[in-house]
Amino acid sequence: MINRDLVIIGGGSAGMAAAVAAYDHGVRDILILERTDLLGGILNQCIHNGFGLHEFNEELTGPEFLTRFANQVKERGIEYKLGSYVSSITRDKVVTYSNEEDGAVQIQAKAIIVAAGCYERNAGAIGIPGDRVAGIITAGQAQLYLNEYGYMVGKKVFILGSGDIGLIMARRMTLEGAKVLGVAELMPYSNGLNRNIQQCLKDFDIPLYLSHTVSKTIGKGKLEAIEISQVDEKLRPIPGTEKRFECDTLLLSIGLIPNNGLLDNIGVAQGRSRGSAVNEHLETEIDGIFSCGNVLHVHDLVDWVVSEGKVAGEAAALYLEGKLNRGSKKIVTVAGDGVGYVVPAEVDLEEAPEKLQFKFRCRKPTKNVYITYSLNGNVIKRFYKQTIIPSEMEIDPIPKSLLTEEGTLTVSLTPKEVK
């Protein structure tokens, strides 16, 4: 067994940011384990721009953005291993990984940061009715084929779900010569960022069918056509509203799910985001095991992934110095009306820093609303929002001074009229 201070699982933006932050806070014995052959994770296939507006005040492509972080990792001499797959971790912080050179290795870590990203919800998860044929693929996989391997997956494309990867791929495949026939979105609103609706659909005259879903896939071997239907208020297809599109590809952009198997498998409590429940230091229920980035909750912008990675890196450094303790008084957060989940799941009243951040996603687009933070039923802070949409992650600063007692902190959306 090898001993290491800090093992970071995942060399994407969260993992790299965490490594750099940990180093800058004094940790020297760091190992990043990355399963693919490149640092940078999903950013490698995101060749469009729009990354880094907050982190670098510039609009970068995915590869440009990751290169800046990869350089920070390399400049500091932080050790990373590529092609290295972590098969398990234990509650005692033993990390098992394998790669071609090292074999199968167990590391006793003092601290672990899980930054394993997310995966795409796919056809199997939602059970799209109809024929099971080739040509039904997730938008991210089509992006991987196109941007990393140089292959187009189809000529006539329909897209289910208005998530950002789908929107980006609508534009990308159109530019590559494919005909994108439309995007169907189950909800009555788009799930992508507004800028992507404009730049990827409207600018290319690609229709967006809100409150529609794919009600049938048709084909033998390869997809030949799909049917979409309007859905009722319970999201069920309405018979008689079917529209047929001849297409060879159905791209799915129907959501991302934290790739949290390593922590789920050892029984670490989950939060509502399907990532692990963490405290304000992004520490899970196990001392010294942290989670950050899309494995904790799916982010809208990589800039926020990076800032979260830094929090985890800094916290791991504190932990390794023995300065990260758990107090006995805590506040548990609850996702109230209109709120999908809240990160962190709990706050340690004794150990929390002065400035706290709460992150969440709303459930549906809402106008003229207060984001209300109530501690044990008493409102401690409100933020007015003209509009709030599910595709954007909300980040609210809350000073620790407002958290005056143990109990429950509920985050909810309340209409402006109600005082």
Place this chain on the structure above:
Amino acid sequence: MHVSPYIVLYFPGMKDVIIIGAGVVGSFVARYLSRYELKTLVLEKENDVGNVTSMANSAIVHSGDDPVPGTKKARFNVEGNRMYPEVCKELDVSFEQCGSLNVAILDSQIEKLKVLEERAKANGVPTRMLSAEEAKAMEPNINPEVKAALYCPTAGIVNPFTLTAHAMENAVDNGVELHLSEGVTDVKKVGDHYLVTTDKDSYECKVVVNCAGLYSEEIAKMIEPVQWSIKPRKGEYYVLDHYAPGLVNHVLFPLPSEKGKGILVMMTTSGNYLIGPSSEFVDSKEDFSTDSLTLADVKRQATELVPNIPFREQIRVFAGLRATPTTGDFIIEPSKKYKDFINVAGIESPGLASSPAIGKYVAETLVKPLLNPKENPTYKASVRKYVKPLKMSIEERNELIKKDPRYGKVICNCEKISLGEIEDVLSRSVPAYTIKAIKKRTRAGFGKCQGGFCQPQVLLLLAKHYHKSPLEILYDKEGSNVLDKESK
């Protein structure tokens, strides 16, 4: 004996046996025939073995409690079930004798449970009647309304994909010839042998074994009219991911009805959970579509058995077609006119459980006396061992990777499948041309991301191995190319 010039002319290419169909039944017939010195050819219209009914079923090795005593179903089910432990050892296939529970939720069902108990007894299948408390202790997630359950300890679960592939691999290793993507278009009796015509070629043989599954009626009718018919009966399923702490530990059945064994809740040998199947006759033998209403009904019925199924762990839905015979029983017999044309048809449930026994019976009892072959002196009952890094200790795995680094390179993240395992499959005697073929044999792409991360790597490995352009690589059936063209 007079030898016709026709036979002399064609003798060099003359096969002893042609098996039509490489599903689980055809594969076991081939395996048991490979014990003899015979020229056996298997013709399969699909581009992989076990690619229709054999890959889309409940993956259960039934105990044999359910078939009516005296039927072929009862006989081959019970016999097959007894063969499973050894067969799966020889063929290196995952098999677990986990046992099954027929669950009575209503008081009125207890009588039916007793009927089943009697049937099991008549079939020679061990059972034990469980009280509600015992059933709940064995299956904590079962409907708390459970009144009693019939426990069949010999029931099991098997990996149906590797079962078929490895049975055929064993046959091919022992000298059987396998032609994939070659559909039979005609069979004629010519003199004392058969002329089998395919969409690619034609062959002569002495004996034909019709294991054509859904299409066994069409094949049988090439020789003579038959009194039976095969009706496709669809079953739709949900697949859940493996997750902690798990859902069930046994195969859970409701009480059987005229529609079949009902909606089951069960685990698979890979730790996933399978919920289904529905049971509806359909018009087309090519209709593998799923539909929301049927699946909603499957969900409703399954929750009567296990109320809190976490459907958010759902990773796939699928449909399979049972080859249901109008006779109600398996058809395993020579044609009326010719004793050397053997129909093995209507192998619906418990077909998977019965398949080793059917294969053995067809080879030893029906085919062998026709040809009086010698034993195959080089016959081996086992396939070359598959390397399973996941089942090894860390030390063993480390040693393995030091010897062969490909086992250290993980391709499928969800199921933890290494490059070594995928390339091993590609080196075997039964080819794996498609992404689906790799998926079935190794589980790469079977997990929660459904190939989202590994499919491109598997596709490129296939292209490299078969010296093809990535554009030519198929996901599954003919025409299922994943890629369309190179980018600009």
